[in-house]
Amino acid sequence: GDSVTQMEGPVTLSEEAFLTINCTYTATGYPSLFWYVQYPGEGLQLLLKATKADDKGSNKGFEATYRKETTSFHLEKGSVQVSDSAVYFCALSANNDMRFGAGTRLTVKP
Amino acid sequence: SQTIHQWPATLVQPVGSPLSLECTVEGTSNPNLYWYRQAAGRGLQLLFYSVGIGQISSEVPQNLSASRPQDRQFILSSKKLLLSDSGFYLCAWSAFQETQYFGPGTRLLVL
Numbered sequence: 609g610d611s612v613t614q615m616e617g618p619v620t621l622s623e624e625a626f627l628t629i630n631c632t633y634t635a636t637g638y639p640s641l642f643w644y645v646q647y648p649g650e651g652l653q654l655l656l657k658a659t660k661a662d663d664k665g666s667n668k669g670f671e672a673t674y675r676k677e678t679t680s681f682h683l684e685k686g687s688v689q690v691s692d693s694a695v696y697f698c699a700l701s702a703n704n705d706m707r708f709g710a711g712t713r714l715t716v717k718p
Numbered sequence: 719s720q721t722i723h724q725w726p727a728t729l730v731q732p733v734g735s736p737l738s739l740e741c742t743v744e745g746t747s748n749p750n751l752y753w754y755r756q757a758a759g760r761g762l763q764l765l766f767y768s769v770g771i772g773q774i775s776s777e778v779p780q781n782l783s784a785s786r787p788q789d790r791q792f793i794l795s796s797k798k799l800l801l802s803d804s805g806f807y808l809c810a811w812s813a814f815q816e817t818q819y820f821g822p823g824t825r826l827l828v829l
Binding site: 640650652659697701710 | 724750760761762808810812816817818819820821822823825
């Protein structure tokens with residue numbers, strides 16, 4: 609079945625460092641891809657999404673590009689802030705069925 | 719705009735007691751509705767989803783049940799809680815296509 613694999617955390621970075629969180633997927637069809645963010649004690653918030661190959665989703669300085677050839681949707685940010693500390697989930701959706709990765713905890717230190 | 723509410727925000731219950739968590743959505747009609755559980759430090763586990771009133775699909779057999787008595791209301795219940803039911807319960811909705819939007823969650827501690 610469809611699945612998502614994302615890099616295990618935790619990830620700890622200093623403020624203004626470059627962030628990459630890897631995400632790869634397995635799907636039989638043509639899924640849409642998502643990144644969600646969960647701040648401590650809160651629900652998940654949609655961060656960005658891409659619905660077809662080569663689309664780039666972007667929001668709040670975060671970017672991810674839908675790469676069909678490598679079945680990947682890596683999350684990047686050029687300069688992280690302390691306020692970006694959270695858990696990040698990669699997800700795919702196909703035929704009304706959404707699959708989530710296990711989540712990656714990011715801690716940004718001042 | 720659409721909003722999703724969950725209550726209570728936090729709940730502490732003894733083992734063997736009943737449970738009722740409520741989720742309501744505003745600003746949309748006939749949404750798909752979902753219940754997830756997130757154990758401490760872990761990912762999301764889909765428990766139930768519903769595509770309409772009275773239509774419930776269960777993903778994982780357990781002592782929990784779900785009901786959808788109204789179009790925009792989704793309830794998670796248990797007759798007797800277990801210690802292993804502790805966790806963070808998230809409700810989500812989606813329109814026909816794809817993107818799911820999550821509520822603020824209910825933190826349940828079973829003692």
